[in-house]
Amino acid sequence: MIAPHTLIKVGDLADLKPVDSRRPLPDWALAMLQQAPYVIVRRGSQEKMLPVGIRGFQKSQRFPAVLPMDRVTPDQLITPQQIIARQLLRQLAPNRLALPAFQALQHATTVLRDYHWGVGGSLQFELVTGLPMANENSDLDIIMDLPPQDLSVTQARALLQALNQTAAHADVQVVAGQDGFSLEEYANHTSHTVMVKSAAGPLLTVDPWAYLRSHGRDDGTIAATGETD
Amino acid sequence: MEKLHFTFKATQPITHPVHIGVVASGDLEVIMRPTTGDSELDIVTGSDGFHDVWQHVLERFFDRYPIQAKFEINDFGATPGVVNLRLTQAMEALKDAQ
Incomplete structure (x- = not known):
């Protein structure tokens, strides 16, 4: 189990998928990930996909995404x-x-x-x-x-x-x-x-x-x- | 930040104020005070563009509990699940207080 609130340094940004495939990552999220490729672990099932959140500078800038569990290694976590x-x-x-x-x-x-x-x-x-x-x-x-x-x-x-x-x-x-x-x-x-x-x-x-x-x-x-x- | 206002017809007056929830990210606080008219709800939310989601959550709530009160809700990015749970908890606290 990876605890909620853990930060993950994403190795390959292509691994990061939106929760809803009809709702792709917004521009601010892509820009943010270019500056700092970090996501935050959200609560939820971690069976195959890890629920994560992308955070922007504005309070309203929060976006849910998922990462494949097998693409996350302990050295990426803080x-x-x-x-x-x-x-x-x-x-x-x-x-x-x-x-x-x-x-x-x-x-x-x-x-x-x-x-x-x-x-x-x-x-x-x-x-x-x-x-x-x-x-x-x-x-x-x-x-x-x-x-x-x-x-x-x-x-x-x-x-x-x-x-x-x-x-x-x-x-x-x-x-x-x-x-x-x-x-x-x-x-x-x-x-x-x-x-x-x-x-x-x-x-x-x-x-x-x-x-x-x-x-x-x-x-x-x-x-x-x-x-x- | 967005300010929302809703009015609902209600039939069940409350006698005591209730304060539920906390000021914390992903959470919200709900304050209910006795009133004599329709139920007026003032909502301050950090997440813009959720008027219709609130409308839906509140319609379902007032269908079940036509609580006559002045509502003040301060939302700090709570999910609809957390909103529903806090409203349920406020109902429990009302029952305890009456």
């Missing part, structure tokens, strides 16, 4: 966690590091010292490709591996508060395998259920921690079709 482990933030130019979201990321490296985590979204894309993807309004998307112990609602609130001390909004998704849920939703507790995004689509559960512990680890061969994100 996970959100590897970006933190390799300290890619240190290579960032000072004017980029000054952006609120990168400031928030730098702050997060202290707050999340005891967790296994990574960075997703526009910051992830910028840190890997070197392209200026983040802007003044970017959020910090944190991808946190399911910790050994569940967090209580109180602990989750404290952690989110500690992360949100800078100008950018810090969002935490707790993940295991292809499953993930929003720590903020769990902490807000406005409903007795929490949404879990899974390879087979979104679902509601009363205890997202228990769901991730029982399902998240071995969903390598889910025969899911249709809904992904």
Whole structure:
């Protein structure tokens, strides 16, 4: 299983196919791939084809595509966690590091010292490709591996508060395998259920921690079709 | 960014406000407040050009649940599956709150 949010450096752009053959890759996507041949793994079945997304500079520029699984090798992959482990933030130019979201990321490296985590979204894309993807309004998307112990609602609130001390909004998704849920939703507790995004689509559960512990680890061969994100 | 507005005839008033979902990419938040007139929906979405998809999702929702409320929806690129699930969850929260 290749985890959602993993970036893939595409070896041969001809391998990349649109999800719907009647809807070919738009011009902005082709131009983007010429600049940086990276795609992001989306949730969904990975049986023969890997669901991926192409990302453009605009927020509305997102395009779903697929890559044949047998054309993807481990050396092409970079996970959100590897970006933190390799300290890619240190290579960032000072004017980029000054952006609120990168400031928030730098702050997060202290707050999340005891967790296994990574960075997703526009910051992830910028840190890997070197392209200026983040802007003044970017959020910090944190991808946190399911910790050994569940967090209580109180602990989750404290952690989110500690992360949100800078100008950018810090969002935490707790993940295991292809499953993930929003720590903020769990902490807000406005409903007795929490949404879990899974390879087979979104679902509601009363205890997202228990769901991730029982399902998240071995969903390598889910025969899911249709809904992904 | 696009702002959408919809109006639906509704018969089931709510007594408490409900706030579901989160501000996060691929997600959305749904806020429902009590109202006395038709159900008015104000939607702010990061994905342009989805008026007809919203129309379809909401028609199906109001067919099942003619909820009389003022809706505020902030969409951050959620899939129709996530939208449906959040609306379902809002219905559950309403039941809990009434």
